[in-house]
Each structure stands twice: as structure tokens, then as C-alpha cells.
Amino acid sequence: MGKSIELSEDSQILNALLDATVDAIIISNETGDILRANKAASTLFGHSQDQLLGSHINTLMPQDMRAPHQRYVERYLASGEARVVGKGREVEALRADGTVVPVHISLGVTKVNGSTAFVALMHDLTRRRAAEEAAARSQRMDAIGRMTGGIAHDFNNLLTVVIGNLELLDAQVMPRNADQLITDALAAAELGAELTSQLVMFARKRPLRAGQIDLNDGLSKAVALLRHTISAQCEIVVSMGKDLWTVSADATQLQTAILNLALNSQDAMPKGGRIFLETSNVEIDDTYLAQELGVGPGRYVRLSVSDTGDGMSKEQRSLALEPFFTTKKVGEGTGLGLSMVYGFTKQSGGHITLYSEPGQGTTVSLYFPAADDRQIATPQNAHLHPAEKHLGAGQTILIVEDDPRISRLSEARLSALGFECICAPNADIAWKLIQSDIDLALVFTDMVMPGSMSGYELAQRISVEAPDLPVLITSGFSESVMQDRNIGSEYPVLRKPYRQGDLVEAVFGALGRS
DSSP states (O other), X not given: XXXXXXXHHHHHHHHHHHHHOSSEEEEEETTSBEEEEOHHHHHHHSOOHHHHTTSBGGGGSOHHHHHHHHHHHHHHHHHOOOSSBTOOXXXXXXXXXXXXXXXXXXXXXXXXXXXXXXXXXXXXXXHHHHHHHHHHHHHHHHHHHHHHHHHHHHHHHHHHHHHHHHHHHTSSSOOTTHHHHHHHHHHHHHHHHHHHHHHHHHHOOOOOOOEEEOHHHHHHHHHHHHTTTSOTTEEEEEEOOSSOOOEEEOHHHHHHHHHHHHHHHHHTOTTOEEEEEEEEEEEEOOXXXXXXXXXXXXXXXXXXXXXXXXXXXXXXXXXXXXXXXXXXXXTSOOSOHHHHHHHHHHHTTOXXXXXXXXXXXXXXXXXXXXXXXXXXXXOGGGGOOHHHHTSSTTOEEEEEOSOHHHHHHHHHHHHTTTOEEEEESSHHHHHHHHHTTOOOSEEEEESOOSSSSXXXXXXXXXXXXXTTSOEEEEESSOHHHHHHTTOSSSSOEEESSOOHHHHHHHHHHHTTOO
């Protein structure tokens, strides 16, 4: 057997581990005195290890963080309530020279000789922040470069009006319509100044400045820029919801997000197509919907950008929000557009969904919390109406969905309504089940799935060979994309994500009940 490690040897190993760690480690007692600090902590904070020992932990925090930190420690010691222990978070730390450095801190608690000790592990985020800022600048410049051609063309047209009218006014013989020429010249100059202002605002580096904004107003301004940028082969279709709730977001970053999404849509349609931009109010008072979106109940404003382009594969969808992932050729994009949109939406307290299938286009929806939102205490489907609980009355619904998570969710929703459920992962298997002796009341199918037959093609086949079997189609694509493909008139369509009440209404309708 090997020699047992003595306490002194154990201490030496601990010291070696602390000094070998690249992240700062500081151990403090319950009164805030620093008991131990490794070399990385000395490097991060600019104090020697001897200076750190015995000093108060507050000296390493900006002034505005000291009082909240003290209250947290007192609350923890009194009640054991641990809001941040074991959870990483990003904060700012104060260096010896007075500068502030961003760090990611993880906090642990232990007992030393019967007293509470706090262990803080801190990672310097300076390089990562610099890389993020460089990436953001790169993305802005990439978008600006793509916008330049369209804006330069319009700007040259404006200058032609200005110069031409002024040359006529400078001629020996003043024309009779001199006043109109001056008016046209001034209007063109003002529009040129507005274009320049928008471009400068778009390019400017600045932190998020959230304010109360109207998404329709932000969309209008973004569309004004897109008109000068998007290829003539791509048609822009705008549908603005009425009486939108205000949201809290950075107006410029919102326009940047819309531009990024629209330019991505253009790239996905090299032969042209349609880009749909839509806004609407969405109220989430349903636990199923909240679960599907990953947000809390409340009121949201949805902004959707859709296209009729190439779409994405399952693998591409799983990576689409990752930084630097791109399906474009080298030199044609940084792969930061969607990740930046995701980051902006999350920073605004919102959520993003992405629906896409190869050859079927893409719909990206951003959900922003209403600025004056109040949490809804009782989700709608927590207390279903007695009639809704027995809606199914033992009838069987065939769920056709390739995503197992959504399939399980749909089964739970429909089972709550009293239906028996059978699940099929694709339309081919679903068709075999339909041809068997199973008595089905309804086929509830996703529109686009892998395999030889899509959900829409399955519906068409059922209408020919089993015309008495009702079909309800569901899809994450926007209504505009489905209407563009003439889907929605032949069969009822329920757009994802949907509330339980929407599902009840759609099922009632598909079954021919009122």
C-alpha cells in the first residue's frame, strides 16, 4: 500500500492546485475577511497575495455592489437561503488601479473549524468581451457592406435631383417652375441626410439602451432601409398587427435584428422569393404553451420574419443560433447574424423560435414581453372547463410528428381533453396505421416531415382515399408562408405555438362540432 498523505503534505498539494489554477480563487470568512487567495487572484486584482490576505472582500467590488453583497451574506447566515451559491453569474470586479473588470463568478460555501467560509472562483471575461465586441463590429460592417450598394444607388439618384435642379437654377434664364425645383432639391437633400443618419446609427457601436418602443414603428423604419437593400428578385410583404402592446427594447438593435433576419432570408432565396414580416400580440396563459416556448406566462409581442427559401436541415437548425455557424460560402458572411439576434432578444427578456425545413423556407419569431405586462397567476389549462375534459369521449386521434418532444406534448394536451392517442414519427408510418383497422376520429399532423411524404401530402392522400377521415394540420411557419403555398384553404391549419384553447377550437372545428 502506498504511503498515506499527511496533513502537511495535503496542504502542500492544495497550495499547488490553487497556484496552478488559471482562474482567481478567493476564500473569505463570514465577516468578509480574505483567508486565502491564489496567484491568479493577485494577477486579476493587481494586489499581491500578502495584500489580499486579511483585507475585506468588499475592496474587490465596485461601490454599488458592496451593500447588496453584505445583505446577501447576512441573509444567508441567518436563514441559509442561497440564491447564488452553486450558480454562476457575471459581475464586475474592482482592480487595485481603480479599473473595473468583467468576471464570471461561481460561489461555494463550506465549514472551516465550525465557521462558515465562502469560496469564490472567478474567470476574467475581458478577452471574451473584446471578442464579442469585435464580432459585433464585424457583423455590423458585414451588413453595412451589403447595404452600401442599394443605398449608394438611391443616394446617387437623390444627388442627381439636387445637382440637376441647382444647375437649372444657376442658368442665365430662370425657369418658370423655379419654386418647384427648389422644393424637389430640398426634399431630395433631406432624404439623403435621413439615409446617411440611419446608416451611421446602424454602424455605431453602443450598448443596449432599452426604452418603451412600438414594434410596428421599429419594423417600419427597418423596412424603409430594406427597400434600398433587398434584391429586386425578393418581394417584401409586411403585415402589422393592430393595437400592439409596447415593449422594452433597444430600437436600433431591433432594426439591426430585422435587417439581419431579412438579409439571411434573401441569401436563402438566390433565385428570388418572398420575405414576410409580421407583428402580433400573443397572450400566454397556458402552461403547455409556456412549456413549449420556454417562457413564463404573460403578454408578448411577436415579430416574425419568414421566407420561401431553401430552408434548413435538422442539423443546421440545431446549430443555427451558434456564433460563427453559417451555411454561406467563405467570405459571404460571418455566421453571427442569428446568434446576435438571439442575444439581443434574450437581453430584452424575450425568446426566439425557429421553424425551417429543406425546400420549405424558414420562419423566425421573436417574442418580446409587453412593457406593462403582469404575470398571469392561473394558466388557462390548469382548470379546463368540464366539457373540455370530456371532449374526446374516448375517441382516437393519430398524432403525426417527427419531433419526439412535440409528439409527447401533443399527446399530453389531447389526452387532457379525453382523447386516446396514437403517435407516428412520419407520414409513411401514419398512412400504414390509417390503412389498418384502427378506428380514428382525426389525424393531427405536422405539415413538414422527413420521409417520402409530408404532412400536407398525407392530408391530400387521405382526402382522396379516406375522405371521411378529418385532418388537422399544424405548422410553425407563418400564415403568410402557408398561404403563399396555397395551404390553409383546403384543410384547417393550427399554427405553432398554440394555446390549449386554440387546440380545443381547432379540434372542434376539424371534427365538425360547434
